[in-house]
Amino acid sequence: MLSNAPSSGSRAAASTKIVVAGGFGVGKTTLVGSVSEIVPLRTEALVTNESVGVDDLAQTPGKSTTTVAMDFGRITLAEDLVLYLFGTPGQKRFWFMWDDLVRGAIGAIVLVDTNRLDAAFAPLDYFxxxxxxxxxxxxEFESGARYPLHEVAEALALPEDVPLITVDARDADSAKRALIRITEFALTQLAGRQRTA
Structure with a gap:
């Protein structure tokens, strides 16, 4: 069983990097903050009138801040596995930073909002x-429409091998399950690549 705290076992802890990505306002900062065992580093700035005409805020009228560089957190998944979490900025004008944030990551979680599925295509294409x-x-936003996952997969034209799950970014247990899923999937993918290399 996975543990939340490191122990004094004989194996040294391994660390790895996971990226949390997606469009503007899909919950990246919330997910990193809900699950991080340290106070997360956030690089948020107020959404001001300067955003008018630059950022599409129509679908997120209650959002007052935006990530301008990254979010950073850490979680110990098991006594020998520590994940470092890097949340990407969602606004297109900050996407130039993604290459640096993704460097060295074993995998990524792409968060999507069913009210704005079109915002998911660019992050999916990127990874x-x-x-x-x-x-x-x-x-799963409170105000979001709920659809069967197979319909979401079809709308996003996801390859069959890409896992699709639901998450409540505000809930630590839900966010942790998503992190476990990407870690398992990434390690399986990397092992498969090594076997065919």
Missing amino acids: ESKSVPFIVAVN
Whole structure:
């Protein structure tokens, strides 16, 4: 069984990097903050009038801040496995930072909002082009429409081998399950690549 705290076991802890990505306002900062065992580093700035005409805020009228660089957190999944979490900025004008944030990551969670599925296509294309293993997590907003996962997969044209799950980014247990899923999937993908290399 996985533990939340390191122990004094004889094996040294391994660490790895997971990226949490997605469009603007899908819950990346919330997910990193809900599950991090340290106070998360956030690089948020207020959404101001300067965003008018630059950022599409129509679908997120209650959002008052935005990530301008990254979010950073850490979680110990098992006594010998520590995940470092890097949340990407969601606004297109900050996407130039993604290459640096993704470097060295074993996998990514792409968060999606069913009210704005179109915002998921660019992040999905990005991770496919970089050959970074990823899963798709539908963030279950209270106001969001709920659809069967097979319909979401079809709407996103997801390859059959890409895991699709639901998550409540506000809930630590739910976020942890998503992190366990991407870790397992990424390790399986990496092992498969090594066997065929």
